[in-house]
Amino acid sequence: MSLSLATLTKHPLIFKGREQPAAVNQCRRIAFGHEKLDQACAGGVLAAGLIRLRALPGCAEIKLIAPLVTNxxxxxxRVLWLQRPDLLFNPNWLNQQPFGQHSWIINCNNDTDSLWVCEQSLRSQACTCLILYFNQLSIKAARRLQVLAKQYDCLVIVISRPSNTLMTLPVNLDFELQYSQSAWRVNIYxxxxxxxxxxxxxxNPLPASNQAIVNAFAKYANEPDASLHQVG
Structure with missing residues (x-):
């Protein structure tokens, strides 16, 4: 019987969570740098674990999580960015950030590839933060990533499109970002x-709008002799 148990416990696919070193400073929180959001999150997001951000691509979702990655x-x-063919990270922007020299971009074709790369990266213990776009993360996969991220003191940030369902995942933070011209709107689920x-x-952290250009076009729109080089 003891021989059978010994063989079982040595199997490479058997997860032995209690035998692994505990993640360092699991209770430490990282602030977003926005007072209202940090207050709603009890001081910020836990430094180790999984969080899900629901946002449309291009609404400054990366700008929002940048303080977490910097910390x-x-x-x-390593900071790993798992990008998809239709959802790419800007390498020029990454190179300008404090974490640029520690960042690696990895190309993944679909959710299955992204999940596999994410899990293997966590187990390697070589990365401190993973950011990935994911269409639909299952409860089972989220629970597995949450355990691995806490175990290896890593922050995993999953960005997915907003959905009509309010079902939450077993994560440290599940929130939605909505963008408007004057401010961000955040819903914490x-x-x-x-x-x-x-x-x-x-x-709203984005640059100023092109309202002056819009006003100029509106002013000259009804003048037949006006041309583009005359605007402004």
């Missing part, structure tokens, strides 16, 4: 250490 990058481990909260308005 995690101080460990000098699940957060460790606090209660869900909706319609949190925070400052």
């Amino acid at each position: 995690k990058a101080t460990s000098k481990k 699940r957060v460790t250490g606090a209660w869900p909260k909706s319609d949190i308005a925070i400052e």
